[in-house]
Amino acid sequence: MTIKPLEDRIVVKPSEPVEAKKGGIIIPDSAKERPDEGKVISVGKGKTLDNGQLKTLTVKKGDKVLFAKYSGNEILIDGEKHLIMREEDVLAVVE
Amino acid sequence: MTIKPLEDRIVVKPSEPVEAKKGGIIIPDSAKERPDEGKVISVGKGKTLDNGQLKTLTVKKGDKVLFAKYSGNEILIDGEKHLIMREEDVLAVVE
Amino acid sequence: MTIKPLEDRIVVKPSEPVEAKKGGIIIPDSAKERPDEGKVISVGKGKTLDNGQLKTLTVKKGDKVLFAKYSGNEILIDGEKHLIMREEDVLAVVE
Amino acid sequence: MTIKPLEDRIVVKPSEPVEAKKGGIIIPDSAKERPDEGKVISVGKGKTLDNGQLKTLTVKKGDKVLFAKYSGNEILIDGEKHLIMREEDVLAVVE
Amino acid sequence: MTIKPLEDRIVVKPSEPVEAKKGGIIIPDSAKERPDEGKVISVGKGKTLDNGQLKTLTVKKGDKVLFAKYSGNEILIDGEKHLIMREEDVLAVVE
Amino acid sequence: MTIKPLEDRIVVKPSEPVEAKKGGIIIPDSAKERPDEGKVISVGKGKTLDNGQLKTLTVKKGDKVLFAKYSGNEILIDGEKHLIMREEDVLAVVE
Amino acid sequence: MTIKPLEDRIVVKPSEPVEAKKGGIIIPDSAKERPDEGKVISVGKGKTLDNGQLKTLTVKKGDKVLFAKYSGNEILIDGEKHLIMREEDVLAVVE
Numbered sequence: 265m266t267i268k269p270l271e272d273r274i275v276v277k278p279s280e281p282v283e284a285k286k287g288g289i290i291i292p293d294s295a296k297e298r299p300d301e302g303k304v305i306s307v308g309k310g311k312t313l314d315n316g317q318l319k320t321l322t323v324k325k326g327d328k329v330l331f332a333k334y335s336g337n338e339i340l341i342d343g344e345k346h347l348i349m350r351e352e353d354v355l356a357v358v359e
Numbered sequence: 360m361t362i363k364p365l366e367d368r369i370v371v372k373p374s375e376p377v378e379a380k381k382g383g384i385i386i387p388d389s390a391k392e393r394p395d396e397g398k399v400i401s402v403g404k405g406k407t408l409d410n411g412q413l414k415t416l417t418v419k420k421g422d423k424v425l426f427a428k429y430s431g432n433e434i435l436i437d438g439e440k441h442l443i444m445r446e447e448d449v450l451a452v453v454e
Numbered sequence: 455m456t457i458k459p460l461e462d463r464i465v466v467k468p469s470e471p472v473e474a475k476k477g478g479i480i481i482p483d484s485a486k487e488r489p490d491e492g493k494v495i496s497v498g499k500g501k502t503l504d505n506g507q508l509k510t511l512t513v514k515k516g517d518k519v520l521f522a523k524y525s526g527n528e529i530l531i532d533g534e535k536h537l538i539m540r541e542e543d544v545l546a547v548v549e
Numbered sequence: 550m551t552i553k554p555l556e557d558r559i560v561v562k563p564s565e566p567v568e569a570k571k572g573g574i575i576i577p578d579s580a581k582e583r584p585d586e587g588k589v590i591s592v593g594k595g596k597t598l599d600n601g602q603l604k605t606l607t608v609k610k611g612d613k614v615l616f617a618k619y620s621g622n623e624i625l626i627d628g629e630k631h632l633i634m635r636e637e638d639v640l641a642v643v644e
Numbered sequence: 645m646t647i648k649p650l651e652d653r654i655v656v657k658p659s660e661p662v663e664a665k666k667g668g669i670i671i672p673d674s675a676k677e678r679p680d681e682g683k684v685i686s687v688g689k690g691k692t693l694d695n696g697q698l699k700t701l702t703v704k705k706g707d708k709v710l711f712a713k714y715s716g717n718e719i720l721i722d723g724e725k726h727l728i729m730r731e732e733d734v735l736a737v738v739e
Numbered sequence: 740m741t742i743k744p745l746e747d748r749i750v751v752k753p754s755e756p757v758e759a760k761k762g763g764i765i766i767p768d769s770a771k772e773r774p775d776e777g778k779v780i781s782v783g784k785g786k787t788l789d790n791g792q793l794k795t796l797t798v799k800k801g802d803k804v805l806f807a808k809y810s811g812n813e814i815l816i817d818g819e820k821h822l823i824m825r826e827e828d829v830l831a832v833v834e
Numbered sequence: 835m836t837i838k839p840l841e842d843r844i845v846v847k848p849s850e851p852v853e854a855k856k857g858g859i860i861i862p863d864s865a866k867e868r869p870d871e872g873k874v875i876s877v878g879k880g881k882t883l884d885n886g887q888l889k890t891l892t893v894k895k896g897d898k899v900l901f902a903k904y905s906g907n908e909i910l911i912d913g914e915k916h917l918i919m920r921e922e923d924v925l926a927v928v929e
Binding site for chain 6: 892902926928929
């Protein structure tokens, strides 16, 4: 059973909050304004521009992404929390 | 008697809420923010873009879809509750 | 005396609410969120798109349509209540 | 002395409210939501679309029109109340 | 010293309110919703459309115009009150 | 050290308010609704239109401009107050 | 580990507020409306315009920029506060 997001939407599995990893990106649970991190599980086919052209997505399956808090809709896949959001909610890819 | 939705609208028959199906997508009745699931009954011809081009729909009759809660307008067909919504309210197709 | 709606507007004669027709579309008077039903009396010539192209209407005279409650402006023709609305207020054609 | 409305604006002389004309369009003074009726006195040259093309008006001098209540700006010509409104405020032409 | 309005802006010198001129346009000081009248002093070069095309103005220096009350920004030229507004605030030219 | 404004932004040095200069533009400190005056210090390269075309600015370094009160963001250059604003906040050039 | 901002976003490391540097740009901590200063750490590939064309960014890695207060989302890289913002939040480049 797979979830195929429509248009420019992606499915993201949010990471567990890591409290104080030195030398990495730390997103303390208390910092409400800081973005969340997650892994891209699946991506849509892209967004249709006003001129009818399809703009495919930049992020791809497996990417580690930062996204603004409270982005997207929450769904459960095999009992685990995932998020469906638009690619524009993704701030950056972490490499 | 059939309902032919206009433009980029679709008719969806919402699924019965399944409380705790292991290994599947669970949408508990209490989780207000989680999307609903349903089956596509009929689809419109598509949306006319600004350049006059017709963009046909991605979802098709029979698709199982996830859509944001409170999407669309409720209608009764043969006494059963259905929803008419725009395709952009559909988050993903479940396969 | 005829009413010629402008642009993408249509004139609709709303149906009498039918309380519990089995096997059909039932729109109880108490269900405020459910769409209304009506018959198209006349249609405009269409909407001019941003590129100057005319997009004619999909619905036509005689069509039975569903439209969101509180759509359009009420007028009286020969003493009977009619509605003038834009075609985008029409959710579906009933056949 | 003439008033030449700019762009897609028109000058309309509102009709006297007719209280209960049988077989015609009745717009009782008490029905706040019903549109008003009037006669087109003069029309602008049209609206420039995003592509630079001029879209001339559909209504013309002498047309009897229905327009949403509270449309336009009120002016006095020779002591009589007139309205300047955009053509999109006109719902229909009455013939 | 001259004021050259930018883009689709114009400089207008508002007329003195004339209280009851018979056979003309009367704009009593008490009628808040009625448009004001004025004379165009200078005009901008025009508005750049989305396609890069320049749309020059319709009104010209010397035109007597009607504009919605409270349009534009007030400036003083040689001690006299003038208004800078966009051409879309002009309802009509009076001839 | 120079400030290079981005896109269609400009840097303006606001003039000292002149209280009652006869024969000029007077902007009393008490008239909150009147525009402010200033001198253009530097300008951006222009705004990219929807069609990808660059629209360069109309105002240029050295121009004396009128702009709506409270336009732009305040910065200090060499201890003196300047404003960064978009060109659309400029109402007119004074010559 | 690097952060690759998407589209027209950039990563900025905000400068320490300098309280009264003579001959430079002073941004006192108390002046809430004044923009902040920072250094560009990385930039996205650009923004896709409506016509499908990619508009690359103007600012580049290493640029010293002014941006409106409260722009962007805060993230921590190696324990230090950074901001992810869109290029349109950048007011000017300081040279």
